[in-house]
Amino acid sequence: MRFKILPFLGVICLLCFSCSYKQQHALFQDKPTQTANITQGTIPTAYHIKADDILQIRNLENYKFLAPVEGVSSTAGSDGAGSQTYQVEEDGSVTLPVIGHIPVAGLTRYEAARKIEKLYRENLLKNAIIELKVLNLKVTVLGEIKSQGNYPLLKDKTTLIDIIGQAGGLNNAADEKNVKIIRKENGSQKTIWVDLSDVNILNSPNIILQDDDIVYIAQNKRAVRDDKIQNFSTLVQPSLLIFNTALIIYTLFR
Template identity: 60%
Template sequence: MFEQKNYSRADSSIKQAQQYKYLIKPDDILQVRNLQDRKFLSNESTATGGGTQTGGQTFQVDEEGLVTLPVVGRVNVAGLTRQQAEKKMQKLYTDSLFKNAIIELKITNLQVRVFGEVGAQGNYPLLKEKTSLIDVLGQAGGLNKTADEKTVRIIRGAGHEEIMFDLSNKNTLSDPRLTLQNDDIIVIAQNKRAVRDDKVQSFSTVAQPSLLLLNTALIILSLFR
């Protein structure tokens, strides 16, 4: 019964991960770029070595779920996926300004947090539509020698779900839950050897003053014999 319950919970978690799509909400930062006319909706900057690079303009979704765009004005994007919002903007610009407008939309404020035994802990942006745990661990400098690759945790949904992964098992790489979601927290624990070494080090640090005091007492005692 207990195993069936665990399997059912895991199946539900996997299904949710497969169906997950981020929905735009107030305060999100949207980067919008027109691929048909790169000078429109562009943020032009000088590139290293001369020349220029163009990125889309950024717009913040207001508390009502609206974003104010050039020409077309205020657009309701709250509750839409990135693809849905992109298509909506594309239609608005096609109807009002460009023939067959090609709009590219990115949500630039999505991120995850990495803690524990990696090269560099910190916040990492979700740069791709489907960024995997492996991608972010690579950005974080990979696992340290002290990392326990068999107990990598993702804390998801504001702490409502905790998923454990064994990265030493190649079958884990096909788990759809490895695709990260906004605000995921990734925790890399120490392996058993590192934990044991830390305990020994801690004991040595605590015991050293006592041993020094004992040695001093023995020296003094030997002088009075």
């Protein structure tokens, strides 16, 4: 009789073991100490250019003007208009054709574009229209989203909603009430919790993303439960096979 209950004891042991299983991809699991009003917060200031930034600059009035120079890479936009990339030097300046070294560190994208535009109009082009982007700014998106990875911040005030849209949207396992933005601020780590099911989130300055932000979308409870069931089944099936084989062997020899 005691051998007949062995399979049941084995199943019970495996069940207890499976209950301690933790989700393998549950990253960044610190919990907020208090609930904050998500509509409150300070509106982030526009990004200020600094040394080693990579600038994409093109003249929309005459894109052929910013011709490639030695040591400078050239790219082409999807509209066929040429554009050039320039690295900001350690002294905070960028070297441009004709007008030379232009200090841009500390300026916003808009301020730098207007400064370069003004210099070209004064020195060469009557109707220069300069477009400037900082190419090295990015956010990292992880978790339950269609396409994880790094996404560039090519414009000011890019929001969490913008980036989720670029990444293809949340997948079926996502917990829309449990989205976190991890940010470095003044040398320390800051976590912003976002509930996407709350329409008021659209008015929150907290969802405006900044350079090097990490966005993590956790699994919902149903997905966590399904993972546990799947792992339990994976563990139980081979174990039951071993027990049944052992019982068959025992019965035959007996």
